Each structure stands twice: as C-alpha cells, then as structure tokens.
Amino acid sequence: MKKIILSAIMLMGLTFAAEAQHIAKNALGLRLGDNDGFGVEISYQRGLSQKNRLELDLGWRNSNEIDAFKLAGLYQWVWNIDGGFNWYAGVGGGLGSWRDNNYDDNGTFVFAAGDIGIEYSFQDAPILLSLDYRPEFGSNGYNEDNYNGDIALGVRFKF
Template identity: 55%
Template sequence: MKKLFLLSFALLGFVFVSSAQEISENAIGLRLGDSDGLGAEVTYQRALGDNNRLEVDFGWRDGNNFNAFKLTGLYQWVFPLDGSFNWYVGAGGGIASFDGKNILDGESETALFAAGDIGIEYNFDIPLLLSLDFRPELGFGDFTDDLDFDIAFSIRYQF
C-alpha cells in the first residue's frame, strides 16, 4: 500500500511539473495598439514567479499640437493552454499626461487610470514571444474620464 501511495504521489508530481508553462525571466519589445491615441508602446515584462509577472508599458507622442505620454503597470497571472500557447489575465493602472500646444487653449493635464488585461501568447523555441491582448482602461481626469478599450498585438524578445 505504501509503495502504491508513493508511486501515485511521484506520478502526480511529475504530471504537475511537466505541464507547467515556462515564462521568460525578462522580455522587451513593442505593443502595437491604439493606446488612447498614442499608438505603439515600449513594453517590458519581468517574471515574479512560476506563473506570474509584472508588465510595464510606456507610450509617448510628440506632435505639433500636443505632447502626451502614458505609463502602465500590470500584474499578470499566466496559464498554459496547449504546448507553447498561454493565456493571461492581469490588473493594474497607470498615469497619463497630455500637454496641448495649439489646441484646447494650451490645456495640460495629468490623470490616473485603472486597467485590466486579458490575452493569449505564443512562446517560440527561439527567444520570441507574440501576444494579442484586450485592455479595458477607466480614466480619472478630464481628458481620460471614460472607459477605453484597447486591443493590441505585441512582439517581444525574451532573455
């Protein structure tokens, strides 16, 4: 009976270890989406454990009529789907700043926002990670006082 119990325990442990996903310690790249009109963002991910990580995204735009930046931080939980596919969900927030030069009477504002995140990613055998995510954001300020939905494609180098 003891042998059967130990064998079952060892087999069960092997199954859990062999089905765990591998997330990279670090990944850096571009997140290509709307980002509230800012477009592409520089994105960085840092593993915090076996199945969770921190993602930080920075987007900016410098134009003739306005300057703007947006910094987002998200805590994510990563779950295996099949093979190299994972799905993830996360929550966080950030800060955004808008500085109107020739529009809106030169208005400037800095605002906070809350964000959620859900997506799917494919982890290649080479150090490449592709993902598609959906990020709702709820802003707290005059120019970000609404609910915004952002869909983006990301490409990251893993190291």
Template identity: 55%
Template structure:
C-alpha cells in the same frame, strides 16, 4: 460552509497550479495598439514567480498640436494552453499626461488585461491582448478599450 469554500478554493488553486507555464525572466519589445491615441508602446515584462510577471508599458506621442505620455503597470498571471501557447490575465493601473495648447493635464487610470501568447523556439514572444481601462480624471474618464499585438525578445 467554511469548509466548502476552502475546498473549492483548493481545487481552483490546484487547477491553475497544474496548468501553470513558466515565464521567461525578462522580455522587451513593442506593443502595437491604439493606446488611447498614443499609438505603439515600449513594453517590458519581468518574471516575479513561476507563473506571474509584471508588465510595464510606456507610450509617448510628440505631435505638432500635442505632446503626451502614458505609463502602465500590470501584474499578470500566465497559464499554459497547449505546447507553446499560453493565456494570461492581469490587473494594474497607470498615469499619463497630455499637453495641448499650452495646457498640461495629468490623468490616472485602472486597467485589466487578458490575452494569448505564443513562445517561439527562438527567444521571441508574440501576443494579442485586450486591455480595458477606466479613467478617473476629466481628461481621461470612463471606459477606454485597447486591443494590441505585441512582439518581444525574451532574455
């Protein structure tokens, strides 16, 4: 039984290794989505290995009724689809704060990420992703979803 699981694991790992796409060392740009009411985010990606990266996003909202921020960190795996197209998936979490009517509350959440991206010949990366988030506090609780379009400069 152990040999069967080990063999399946090796085949699975080999498949994803063969289809791995090298990611750029760094990319910075904007992620345009709802972000749970915060709107767009500043987004940074850093290469960790040949097909893994860390994505860090920061959303800030300054309004007349409330001030908020939300920071997200996601570990991502990247696989090649065809030519310059890749798909990616990841897991992570984050922290945020909402200040409204003189009351400030901090929240925490866990998140996943799945999407598709295109690398242009110029150092531009464009992606579309879906990010489910699960909040753990009274201010940000339960399942929250976000779909976003991102544009990043790769360097």
C-alpha cells in the same frame, strides 16, 4: 464509486500540475495599440514565478485631438493552453500626461487597468508574440467618459 471519482480528480489534477509552462524570466519589446489613436509602448515583462509576472509599459499615444504619455504597471497571471501558447489576465494601473491639440489644454491623470490576452512563445527563437485587450478607467480629463479600451499586438525579445 467515491474512490474512483476521487482518484480520477487527483489524476486530472496531477496532469494539469505536471504540464510544463515556461514564462520568460525577462522580455523586452514593443506593444503596438490603437487606444483612441495610434500608440506604441516600450514593454518590459519580469517573470516572478512560473505562473505570475509583472509588466511595465512606457508609452505614447497620438490622435487628431489628444497626445498622451503613459506609464502602466500590471500584475499578470499566466495559464498554459498548449505548448508555447499561453493566455493571461492581469490588473494594475498607471499615470500619464495629456495635451489637447485643439484647445491648448493639458493635464495629468491616473488610471486603473485590466488586461486579458493570448501569447505565443517560440521555443527555437527568443521571440514572444502577444495580442491583448486592456480596459483603462482614468481620471481628470483622461477621456470624455474616463474610459478607454486598448487592443494591442506585442513583440518582445526573451532573455
């Protein structure tokens, strides 16, 4: 009985290991989010292996009260769901500057960030679509409670 269970576990492990997963070596595009006002980020992803990548985002946020520029870097782990569908999670951080439109105040900040999302990589076209959530914990006037959550749609060109 132990041999059958062990064999079944090994067979399942080989099945998951043999599943084809293709992350683009490079992807460049836009990440459109709502982090306390509309924002857009120029987003670059660099595949480090078939299961890991680095994402760098340079963005601008605009709301009625505060405008901000941010540079974020995240290390991501990617898991295949089926075919071109993947889900991913990551950690990282960044820095930026902000300006308060009501009180003539400004400053710089650093932040730590997480990332979790789902993506679809088209097989017949060099397009990658993603939807993710990024919680950010910042310092020095980043937000009233030093926390912001960002839901964003990403559209990237794979090369």
